[in-house]
Amino acid sequence: MTTADTNSWTGIRAELLRRIHSRVWQPGEQIPHEADLAEEFGCARTTVNRALRDLAESGLVVRKRRAGTRVALNPPQRATLTIPIIREEVEALGKTYRHSLLERDFRPLPPMLHGAFQVTLGADVLFLKTLHFADDRPFAFEERYINLDAAPGARDMTFEDVSANEWLVHSAPYSHGDLSFFAVNADERMSRKLDAAPGTALFSMERITWSGALPITHVRLVYAPGYRMRTEI
Amino acid sequence: MTTADTNSWTGIRAELLRRIHSRVWQPGEQIPHEADLAEEFGCARTTVNRALRDLAESGLVVRKRRAGTRVALNPPQRATLTIPIIREEVEALGKTYRHSLLERDFRPLPPMLHGAFQVTLGADVLFLKTLHFADDRPFAFEERYINLDAAPGARDMTFEDVSANEWLVHSAPYSHGDLSFFAVNADERMSRKLDAAPGTALFSMERITWSGALPITHVRLVYAPGYRMRTEI
C-alpha cells in the first residue's frame, strides 16, 4: 500500500491515480463502484464521489449512471491555458510594460467579420490598433474592433492610458468567447511594427467575446518572434 | 428575480454569474458569504459552496478563508483546450486518416533536449519521424523521442500500424507534461513534407510527458499550413 496519506478526497484521488498509472486498472476497464471503494478506503461514498468526479473532469475516467466508472480509453490531453492580460504577462517576465495606440477611429465593420461578429446593421464600430512593448521592445501587435452597443462607454475612452483589454474586462465583462491560435507570416507592415524580418513566422491569436448574444469585441493579436504559449497537463 | 431555475447548484451558479455579469457585484467587491447566500436561496450552505467553488475554478471569483469571496479583478481568460489524438482530429473533420513512418532508429538523445528530458546517461532513445495525412494530404509532421526506460515495449514496436501516440497512451500513461505552442517557418525539408511553400508560417506544438519523474516522450508536431487550434472560453 502506498497508503494514500489520509483518507481525504485528494488522498483517495492520489491512490486511484496510482492504480490507473500503474495499470492495476487498465484502460477501458471498469473500476469498482463508489460504494465498494468507500468501504475499502473506510470513508463516505461522498468522498469517493468527489475524487472520481475530479478524475472525470480531467478526462481520466469516464462515468455513466448505472453503467459505472471506467478508465478512459483515450485520455484526451486536456490542458487549461491561462491567457493573461498582456501587461501582466510582460510584467511576469520581469520587464516593463508600455503600449502605444497607433490608430483609433470609428468605421463600419469589415465584411470579413460579418459572419462571426454581428453588430447592428450599418452601425460603426470602434477600431483600435495597438502595439504592446516589453522593455521598449515590441511584444505584440493588436487589432481590435469594439461593438459600441455592448460597450457604449468606449466611445469616450482614448485608450492611451488604460489598454482596451483591461478597460473591457472591467466595463463589459463577457460571458463566453471563441479563441483560436495559428501562425502567420510577417507582412511588410507587421515586420516593421514587430521588428521582425519580413516573412518571419509569428504566433497569432484571434478572440471574439460576447455578453450573452451581444458581441463585445474582436481582437487579433500577433506576437513578436520567438513567442511561446506554454501550459502544463 | 430571474429566478434561477431550481435551487440546484447549477441554478445558483447561474444566478451568481448573472450578478457578476450585470455588475450587481463589481469586480474586486466582496460578495455575501456562503451562509447568507444559502439563506437567501433557501438551500444548504454546501450547495452554495459547490457553486462558488466552480466559479473559483474558472477564475471568476477569488476565495480566501476568513477573508471571504470577492469578484476577481482581472478574470484571467482560462480556456481548457483538448488536444486530441491526431487520428481522431482528422476523423472529426470527416477525412480519412493515415500515417506513414519516415524514420525509426535508436540514437543518443540530441544535446538540445538534455535539459528538459533526462534519460539514463548514454542510453539510446527511440527516434521516430512520422507524417500524418488527412485524405492523402499532409496534415502534420511529427518528430518524437521515446525514453526506452519508460516504455521498454517500444523497442519491439514498428509503429507502422498504430501510431506512437496511441500506443503510448495505452502502454505508458503519463502523469503530467509540459506543452508549448509557437510558430515556425517551413524550412526546405518541412516544405517538401507538408506541401507548403518554403518559409510558410506553420503552427507547431512541443510536448514532453512524464510518468512521475521518469520522462516518457518528447514530441514536436508541425501542422500543415492553415491549421488553427480552437477553443471556447
Add this chain to the structure above:
DNA sequence: CACGTTAATATGTGCATGCATATTATCTTA
C-alpha cells in the same frame, strides 16, 4: 421472437451537521 414495460442499480445531487484550518481582529501583558 420481437418489442415494449418494469425493475434494479450506479452515479448525481441536495441537506444538515460537525469539525478543520486559515486569516483577521481583539485582547493581554511585558
Add this chain to the structure above:
DNA sequence: TAAGATAATATGCATGCACATATTAACGTG
C-alpha cells in the same frame, strides 16, 4: 506601546442520509 496570545469568523472538508435520474437487465406479452 509593541509584540504575542487568543478569540472570532469564513471557507474547506468529511459524514450519513435521502431522493433523483440515467441506463441496463430482466421480464412479460402479443
